[in-house]
Amino acid sequence: ENREAMLNSKSNRLTEALEEANRLFDGVCRAREAALDAQFLVIASNIGKEKASELHSEMSAFDSTAFAEDLLTFMGINRTEVEETDDSEDAPGGFLPSDAWQTMGEEATKYFRRAPTFHYMMGSFKSEPPVPKQRIERQKKASRGKAERAMPAQLKKMEESHQEATEKEVERILRILQTHFENDPNTPISFFDFVIDPNSFARTVENMFHVSFLIRDGLAKIKLDEDELPIIEPTKLSGRGDKDNRAGARNQVVISLDQKEWK
């Protein structure tokens, strides 16, 4: 009771209470009263500790009211305008702008080593810990997502439409290759003749990119001819096509082409 009164640093109430307790203790002869006395001591010592810590802060003169004022200033309070509203910023002494806490937050983030919250950029998954099977798929998507994290946010939208365009292109190129071979089954095409667009370096690179899908999926293959130049031909898909492809050698090759070479 009257804890606040005792905490007042100017008050001697705590001392008085202790003295009174001392006096009362002489009259104690039952266990229950002794227990009460013990309780009192605990409370008194807590209060004593609080008082001491209040004194402590006073020694270092931390003025919380001034701190609050300075914080408001930092947040951009406008002290000249008189506000005439219903609103939550009702106190006299100024108008706090709506981005006040934004400003504060901007500064605050510098003081925390907070782990950025993890979100998928491609954002289509729910983030609950899933059933085991789904997790494997999520792994792949996650690693793709991570690699693209460096990309600015706008590209997100473009990527998605690109995927379909790519597949269409790949199909188109496959058809061209197949058509050529139907007409002329024994002449493989020179790889470079096939991909290079004499008018556009960018297109050339794109063509190579699409062709690489065909190779990866086993729909076409590249060999070296007698002159050690690469040629490309579609693979014959017989009934057991898949098995055959697996038996064949699958190699990874890196082809580089720069503008000078292309010219």
Next chain:
Amino acid sequence: QVSELVQFLLVKDQKKIPIKRTDMLKNVIREYRDAYAEIVDRAGRTLQQVFGLRLVEIDTKRHTYILINNLPRAEGEYLCRDKEKEKMGLLLVILSFIFMKGNSVKDSESSPKPPPMPHFSFAPPPLTPLFPGALWEFLNLLRVYPGKQHRVFGDVRKLVTDEFVRQKYLENTPIPLTDPPEFKYQWGPRAEKETSKKDVLNFVAKIQGKDPTFWASQYSEAEATP
């Protein structure tokens, strides 16, 4: 297993609620319990090397973990949503207040005047305290009121006593033998890991346009704490 755990931790960390070891065992490690320590170890290394994050155990009894940022704070853009930023602003203000006031402040809101206890008799003139030692009274000065819906923070009381406490930024513990029970606020283990007394003192100094050494005892305490 390791990459599954890494992913699990990253997702769990979104809400900033500490992750329990039992959850890790149940959802990810399962059959590989014996290799648990090794898996966690490797996951920690991956998090550090790939993401620059540190996996820290904040409760060695209950085995709960948090992720913190290992990288030095970069100047400039910090990728963070607005809502998050505003909360961090409020949090920093609260943490500063607590530290400057000696590491512990009362939750003044939860202590109505207690009924007089019969054993001790005092003659009290009831003081009406403006208690700058207490948290909510300080926040009131910033136009933040526990009972009132705040334009930015909504239910502020909930944010402070519930969210910040669950995330372990703050700790709200009862003061012994108070009746009805009164509570005090202190820094939580996440706050201790994610920031430091020194940083916070620098913040206060910046806001008030003074040198941190102006507050001698807080300064020496801050220097003494790693």
